[in-house]
Amino acid sequence: MRITQGCFSFLPDLSDSQIGAQIHYCLNQGWAVALEYTDDPHPRNTYWSMWGLPMFDLADPAGVMQELQACREANPGHYIRVNAFDSTKGWETVRMSFIVQRPPSEPGFRLVRQETGGRNLRYTLESYAVGAGTEGARYAG
Template sequence: MRLTQGCFSFLPDLTDDQIYGQVQYCLAKGWAVNIEFTDDPHPRNTYWEMWGLPMFDLADAAGVMMELAECRKVYGDRYIRISGFDSSHGWESVRISFIVNRPPQEAEFELVRQEVVGRSVRYTTVRRPLQHASP
């Protein structure tokens, strides 16, 4: 199963050159770029751990790529994403977010359907335990 959160999630993983291009786009727009990581990619978990502080006032994506390389060294077994935050008046929110690193084995989720009072249906997303391959 492939986790599909954020921009480009239905495409093959971006190469570092493609990531560089997207980061450069964010910087050209004046957006602050930040790197985040998690081992809990549940769709409702929007608060990932930040790698350092958001990077303001950068002109070249090389600085972000350097930080991404360091984050991958430490947390290469987790999900890592890059976000571009637009602080301009009227937006003041994340404009782009995409996964740039995945663990060797993807997390798996199951959609559980439950009928409740009044013929209503409730859906819950549940994380499945990882299935390890037999030797």
């Protein structure tokens, strides 16, 4: 199962030159770029771990690509995404977010059904990755 979150998630993985072009676009818009990583890709897990600090004063995509390479080396089995933050008054939000690395195996999700009061049913998603062990070892095989 391929996780589809953010821009470009339905496309094949972007090459480093394509990632650099997207980062160049973000920087030209005046957006701050930040890198985040996780091993739990649940759609409601919006709090991924941040790699370093957001790059507010950067003008060259090479700086982001250098940090991306360092993040890849430190987190080879994790998802990594690029976030572009627009600090313009009235926006002040992430304008672009896309995954730039995926683990070798994406275990996917399962639907969990729970019976509640009055025989009502409640459904939720659970990531197979969470049940596979502790953080950092969830994709160990």
